[in-house]
Amino acid sequence: MTSEQHLAPLRMPDRLFAELAAGGGSAAAVAFLERAERAGRLLLLRTLLGHLDALPTPLTPVAEAWRVLKEAAEKCPEPVERLLLAPPTGGWISHMLRRVHGTATGPPLWAEAGHLSALALSASLHAGTETAFDVVLTDGRLPLPGLGMVQLADAREGVTVGRAMTAGGELTVEGPGRTNGSVRVMCRPLRQRSDTGGDTWLPLRTLTHTGPGGEATGTVVLEDLDPYRDLDDHLPPARLDEDEAREWQRLFGEAARILARPGTPGPGRVDPAMIRAIVPFGRTGVSPPPLPFVQVSASSGDSFGGMLIVRPASALALAETLVHELQHSKLAALLHLFPLLEDDRAERFYAPWRTDPRHLTGLLHGAYAFTGVAGFWRDRLADAQNADAQNVDAQNVGAQSAEAVERAGYFFALRRLQSRLAVRTLLTSGRLTVQGRALVSGLARTLDGWLREEVPPAALDRARTAAALHRTEWRLRNVAPAPAAVPSDLRFRPDRTFWPDTRTHGFATRPAVPRTADEHLAAGDAAAALVRYADVLADAPAEPHALAGWIVARTILEPGRAARRMLARPEELLEPSPRV
Numbered sequence: 179m180t181s182e183q184h185l186a187p188l189r190m191p192d193r194l195f196a197e198l199a200a201g202g203g204s205a206a207a208v209a210f211l212e213r214a215e216r217a218g219r220l221l222l223l224r225t226l227l228g229h230l231d232a233l234p235t236p237l238t239p240v241a242e243a244w245r246v247l248k249e250a251a252e253k254c255p256e257p258v259e260r261l262l263l264a265p266p267t268g269g270w271i272s273h274m275l276r277r278v279h280g281t282a283t284g285p286p287l288w289a290e291a292g293h294l295s296a297l298a299l300s301a302s303l304h305a306g307t308e309t310a311f312d313v314v315l316t317d318g319r320l321p322l323p324g325l326g327m328v329q330l331a332d333a334r335e336g337v338t339v340g341r342a343m344t345a346g347g348e349l350t351v352e353g354p355g356r357t358n359g360s361v362r363v364m365c366r367p368l369r370q371r372s373d374t375g376g377d378t379w380l381p382l383r384t385l386t387h388t389g390p391g392g393e394a395t396g397t398v399v400l401e402d403l404d405p406y407r408d409l410d411d412h413l414p415p416a417r418l419d420e421d422e423a424r425e426w427q428r429l430f431g432e433a434a435r436i437l438a439r440p441g442t443p444g445p446g447r448v449d450p451a452m453i454r455a456i457v458p459f460g461r462t463g464v465s466p467p468p469l470p471f472v473q474v475s476a477s478s479g480d481s482f483g484g485m486l487i488v489r490p491a492s493a494l495a496l497a498e499t500l501v502h503e504l505q506h507s508k509l510a511a512l513l514h515l516f517p518l519l520e521d522d523r524a525e526r527f528y529a530p531w532r533t534d535p536r537h538l539t540g541l542l543h544g545a546y547a548f549t550g551v552a553g554f555w556r557d558r559l560a561d562a563q564n565a566d567a568q569n570v571d572a573q574n575v576g577a578q579s580a581e582a583v584e585r586a587g588y589f590f591a592l593r594r595l596q597s598r599l600a601v602r603t604l605l606t607s608g609r610l611t612v613q614g615r616a617l618v619s620g621l622a623r624t625l626d627g628w629l630r631e632e633v634p635p636a637a638l639d640r641a642r643t644a645a646a647l648h649r650t651e652w653r654l655r656n657v658a659p660a661p662a663a664v665p666s667d668l669r670f671r672p673d674r675t676f677w678p679d680t681r682t683h684g685f686a687t688r689p690a691v692p693r694t695a696d697e698h699l700a701a702g703d704a705a706a707a708l709v710r711y712a713d714v715l716a717d718a719p720a721e722p723h724a725l726a727g728w729i730v731a732r733t734i735l736e737p738g739r740a741a742r743r744m745l746a747r748p749e750e751l752l753e754p755s756p757r758v
Contacts, residue, residue, distance in 0.1 A: 188214050190515065199620025201445030201549040203508055208452050211511035215482045216263055218514055222271050229278040235288035236339050238311040243298040246309045250301035257304040261297055261324050264399075265455045265484025270406040272480035284412045289314045289337050293323075293405070300324050302344040303367055315340040315353045316405075318361070319415065322349075325367040326381040327403045327415060332356045380417060385427055387434035387450040399455040400426055401484075407457045409478035409486055418458060425489065426458060432493030433500060439557055445624060446553025448501050454483030477503040479510030498554055505550035509543055518542065518614035519604075526668060527603055530596035530648055533677050535656060535670065538609055542618070545600040549621050552593035556628060559586035581687065587637035588644075588686050590628075595645050598625040636688060640700055643730060644685040647699075650748045651677070651726035657749045677722070695727055704734040720752055 194207040203211075230240045251258040261267060270293050276282035277290065284290055292314035300322045302309045313320060318333025320342060328351050330340075340353030347369070352362040365379040384397040400423065401407040403415045418426070434450045441447075459474060474488040485503035490496055512518065521538040529536040529544050536544070562582035604610060604618045633641075655677055658669045681696060689697040695710035711728035714721060729748050733741035744751070 188217060188515065190214075195616070196620065197443070198508060198512060199617045200624045201505075201546065201553060201621055202443050202447065204443040205449060205452070208508065211508060211515075212263065212482065214515055215268070215511055216259070219262060219268055219271060222275065226271055226274050226278070229275075230291050230294075233288060233291055235291060236312065237288060237292045237314060238295055240291060240294050243294040243311065246298040246307070246311075247294075247301050250298070250305035250307055253307065254301075254305040257324070258301045261300055261304075263454070263482070264324055265409070265478075265481035266323060266401065266404040266406040267297065268480045268482060269409050269478065269484075273406060273410060273412070282411070285316075285337060289316075290412065293321075295342075296321055297323050299342055299344060299349070300367075303347055303349060306347050308343075308345045310341065310343040313340050313342045313351075314338075315351075316414075318353060320351055321403055321405055321415070322367060323404055324382065324399075326379060328363060328365065329378055329380065330361045330363055331377060333361050380415075383418070383423055385430040385456065387431060389438075396451045398430070398450060398453050400430075401455045401457045407455070407484075407486075409457070409476060409481050409484065422458070422489075426456075429489065429493045429496050430456070433497035436493060436497040436558075437500065439561075444553060445550050446501055446555070446557055448504055450500070452483065452504060453485070453500060455481075455485070457484065457486040458489060459486045460488045475499045475503055477506040477510070479507075479513065482507050482511055494558075498551060501550050501554045502547050505547040506543055509546045512617070513539075516613040517611050518617060519607075519611060520609045526670070527607075528599075528649065528652060530599055530645060531682075533652065533655070533679055534674075538604070538607060541600055542604060542614075545597050545604060545618070545621060548593050548597045548600075549624060552590055552597055552625070552628065555586050555590035555593060556631070559583065559590050559633070562586050584634055584637050584688065585686050587634040588641050591633045591638045591641035592644055592682070594625055594628045595641060597621070598629065599645075601625060636702065639702060640685045640688065643699060643734070644681050646730045646733075646745060647681050647685075647726055648679065650729050650745060651722050653747070653749050654722040654726055654752065659749045659752055695724070695731075699727060699731055704731040707731045708735065725751065 190210060194204075194210050197203050197207045198211075227240060227244060233240070247258065270290075273282055273284070274290060277284060277287055295311045295313050298309070299311060299313070303322070303325065315330065315333065315338045317335050318330035318338075320328040320330075320340065322328065328349065330351060330353050332355055334354040334356055338354050340351060343350045348364065348366050350362065350364045352360050355361045363378045367379065367381070370379050370381060380403060383400040383402060385400050386394050386397050389395045400418075402418050405412050405414070407413060437448050437450065439447055443449075459476075474486075476486045477484060483504070485500070485507075487496070487499055487503070490499070519538055519542060523537045523539070525535040525537050525540075527536050527538060527541050529541050531544055531548060532540075562579055562585075565579045565582070601618055601622050605615070605622065610618060656670055656674045658671045660669060684696060685700045689701050692698045692701040692703065692706070695707045695714070698704075698710060699707035708728060708731040711724045711731060714724035715728060718724070726748065729744055729751070733745055
């Protein structure tokens with residue numbers, strides 16, 4: 179790893195591109211993307227160093243940190259490569275480039291630039307080299323990427339300058355004390371892999387996944403310390419308590435077993451080894467109880483293989499989210515290699531999984547991610563059908579298996595339908611490049627094949643209804659009625675706001691005793707639902723949620739040309755809005 183080396187051109191083999199275009203990707207395909215990310219990250223880092231060389235700083239100059247990093251890479255290449263490719267490292271590099279160009283803010287620029295010294299210290303510890311740096315301390319803390327964090331007791335608060343030295347794998351850190359004098363701590367980060375250091379050393383947490391025989395097959399970082407784990411801005415550490423960390427391990431272990439499906443790699447099939455880091459978001463304890471599904475998750479093109487997740491209650495939900503976010507990482511890496519589309523960034527397209535209009539890049543990301551999610555549920559449907567067939571003599575177990583078949587069938591049917599709709603929008607946009615059309619056409623072939631596969635009829639009906647409800651409510655809330663002279667001129671309401679999508683998960687199972695209008699519709703009783711929606715509309719004629727339900731229920735009862743028109747442009751039932 180040198181700044182002087184000339185990187186050979188990257189040429190992706192056609193077979194690897196075809197795998198990724200189908201929505202999947204073997205270990206070889208993901209390894210190629212990671213190799214490309216490494217090359218890009220080195221180029222970005224070299225660019226950043228050029229901006230930081232002349233930066234006034236009380237710390238050791240970045241050139242010295244870079245020298246130590248290269249020296250360590252020559253002696254111990256594998257761990258230094260892991261540091262370079264770690265998701266927070268990519269986040270830091272991109273954040274710093276935005277800082278030097280004035281498009282991001284944060285702590286003092288010299289302090290953020292000092293993170294390179296922290297990377298060099300970690301590399302030096304792995305390589306067993308000797309070095310000494312003036313480093314930035316924040317409230318007496320020094321994060322060491324890939325290892326953990328040193329905490330100086332009774333250190334001065336705020337941003338200060340300390341001294342860090344490595345020798346033979348031992349780290350010594352000294353900084354200003356809270357009142358006067360200095361405080362000091364010594365530790366051996368590579369040996370202290372548990373919280374044996376008390377309050378002075380917090381090691382990096384990892385999640386273990388196991389093989390069929392229970393043997394450990396790998397680890398994934400559970401990142402709660404690195405200041406650049408947030409995929410963008412600088413973030414203070416938020417150490418999980420022990421109960422929460424154990425719950426993450428339990429859920430991740432179960433999720434990894436769900437994903438450990440033998441056979442050909444394809445959309446929705448993820449080897450946990452492809453994941454580099456999970457950032458627990460928004461929780462540091464097991465209370466209050468989480469939702470059964472993932473409420474928030476995110477990833478960034480700057481942080482390949484990293485994902486930020488609010489812990490759900492079920493391993494199944496976590497497994498689905500791991501698939502979803504890794505799809506985003508793969509597509510982001512492809513976008514770094516190929517110009518896939520020409521996007522003016524205008525947010526005017528319907529995305530079936532969003533409540534707001536999206537630009538084309540966002541729509542492409544969604545289509546790619548949810549194709550993977552559809553594949554995930556396709557596998558779960560096959561698993562549930564096999565379990566149901568094997569448990570026909572066990573009444574209780576059979577009932578649970580039947581419910582799992584219905585749920586998996588619903589989400590498979592829903593996500594394949596929604597993804598194909600987004601793919602059609604992309605293919606007809608006229609904005610795809612040659613590579614972009616090849617990619618989206620690959621998704622279309624995958625989804626068209628899946629659309630011919632059988633799904634339990636009741637689950638398929640609920641999925642079609644839920645898809646129609648989402649699109650109808652989206653148009654009612656976002657699209658302004660067009661004048662008769664220009665019906666194709668899509669205009670957006672000036673008063674549109676976020677709205678909760680309660681139906682996607684609400685229609686996943688058939689209600690045993692339906693009470694609300696939505697529950698009657700999910701149960702297949704459109705007539706009863708229509709009456710209840712009408713009751714709501716009698717008091718609030720333009721209420722979008724009820725009006726969407728009324729439109730869909732009526733079109734189920736009275737299919738035909740008029741119904742298709744009402745579904746295509748439901749906003750025409752509203753009063754015309756001012757042009758925006």
